[in-house]
Amino acid sequence: MSDLRQRFYIEESPVRGEVVHLEQALQTILAQRSYAPAVQVLLGEMLSATALLASTLKIQGRISLQIQAQGTFKWAxxxxxxxxxxxxxADYEEDPRFATAESSQTVLSALLKPVLFINIEPDFGERYQGIVALDKPTLAGCLMQxxxxxxxxxxxIALASTAQSAGxxxxxxxxxxxxxxxxxxxxxxxxxxxxxxxxxxxxxxIQLDAQEILYRLYNEEEVRLPEIEKLQFACTCSKDKCATALxxxxxxxxxxxxxxxxxITMDCQFCNTRYSFTAEQALSLFGSHLS
Ligand SMILES: [Zn+2]
Known part of the structure; x- marks a missing residue:
């Protein structure tokens, strides 16, 4: 079982859904920085949630979930x-409350003045931002509301994660x-x-594959399964984007x-790629030359 998304439809009904599973992508992301266990679980749930939500949109572009807070937890x-x-x-300060976690509830309950944004960014067309109230104990609860x-x-919505896999x-x-x-x-x-x-x-x-989950839950229904889609870690950083930032x-x-x-060196926080600009390269961005 690897990183995938399985859509499903209940025949003769207006019900649709999907199951996602993340393993390699999650492990790659968590290996980039050293995250406390509760933050790992939160990120796993957030990744699963974005993979689910992305499938509900019929756009070319991306969807992101963004938590902002005050206190020891800054953002994710x-x-x-x-x-x-x-x-x-994610960015946060050391906090003993993040040492263990069962679910996103551990971090969510420690947040001060938190806000959760859903950002939808089509490649072409208008961006949308929704604000989700974080007044339920878990991320899944907040999104359902x-x-x-x-x-x-x-x-x-159901979400779960460990440091190894998320669903x-x-x-x-x-x-x-x-x-x-x-x-x-x-x-x-x-x-x-x-x-x-x-x-x-x-x-x-977390442990079962998508077909088995759907069978356990809905075997009395007629479930139709379109082709499985692959999920993977990928970063959108580039030297061009760094040049624009300069x-x-x-x-x-x-x-x-x-x-x-x-x-000048610039490190991508998402994937640890290092981009480097010599003085000559940096100045040429402004049409200037070394004197
Ligand atoms: Zn990157």
Missing amino acids: MAECNHLGEVRAL YYDLSAQIPTR GLLIQLLPRNNEEEQQRIDEDIWPRLTVLTETLKADEL QQIGIDAVLETLEVQNP
């Missing part, structure tokens, strides 16, 4: 694009197109699926930096 972000590429990062209240699409499940009741469609639908299906979904345990979500800080700041650091 995870993103997934339409190609199934994920990355994540967001869908119920803001998007008004009944949604159940997520999302199931949604889509709006019916018309009354005729409404009448053909088995009215009990959503309450029934909700109850079944709630029987899923964190261990099962242009943005301006030539004076670049000259100042060169006095203490030549060549």
Whole structure:
């Protein structure tokens, strides 16, 4: 079992969903920095959540979840694009409360004045930012409430993670197109699926493969499975982006930096790639030359 996303549909119903599993990508991301156990679990859940949410959008672009807070925990972000590429990062100060974790609840309960953003960034078109209230104990609980209240699409989400693997499940009741469609639908299906979904345990979500999870939960239903999609770690950094950043800080700041650091080096926090600019390269960005 590797890094994947399995969509599913319940036949003859407006119910859709997906299961995600992350292993290599999660381990690669967690190996970039030394994160406390509770932060590892939070990042695993956030990555699973973005991989689930990305699939609900029909856009070319990316979706990210971003937590900002005051206190020892500063911020965390995870993103997934339409190609199934994920990355994540967090910044916090040492805190004994982060030494162990069962779920995202450990970090969430320690946050001061937290805000959770959902950012949707299409490659072409307008960006969208939603604000999610962090007033439920777990990340899954907060996201479900967001869908119920803001998007008004009944949604159940389950998330779980360890430092080795993470899993997520999302199931949604889509709006019916018309009354005729409404009448053909088995009215009990959503309450029934909700109850079944709630029987899923964190261990099962992390350890079992997608088909087995879906079989355990919904074997009484007719579940249709389209082709599995791959998920993987990938970073969007590049030397061009670093060059743009240098242009943005301006030539004076670049000259100042060169006095203490030549060549100028820039490290990507997501993937640890180091980009380096000699004085000549840096100055040529401004059409200037070494005198
Ligand atoms: Zn990078």
